[in-house]
Amino acid sequence: MIRYLVAVLIGCLIIIYGGYQRIESQAQALKKASNLVEMMGKAAQSRRTTQRLLAQLDRDHTKELENAQADNQRLRTAVGNGARRLSVEATCPAVGAATATSGVGHEKARAELDPAAGERIVAIANDGDEGLIALRAAQDYINTFCQAPRQ
16 A cells, blocks of 8 residues: 555656646746847837937938028029129239239129029039038938947
């Protein structure tokens, strides 16, 4: 009889040990899954932060571009209708020769540009402004996202 009790006791111990091993295995799997969930949560948070930063950069540079375009359009309109005039500094030797006897020498004068030429110059300046804004946007993107320390 004692043999049977010892055999049953050993059988129970084997079953309990097997259950314990299974519980340990499931606990390790749960810990791995928890770590994975935590890592995915951090990645999702990082992605949301990156998206917010990217959206903010886009808003800032879009606003800067729109402001520059509006300013340039106002200037182009003002030059086109004659409200503003563009001129360049010019040296006029003929004027200087006529006044050379009085000891003045070469005079610098301002030559006014035709409104159509002025509009073209403003358009060229606008293209340059847009290029600079795009360059700053690219530099900000690179500095913010490409060279940012990885976590």
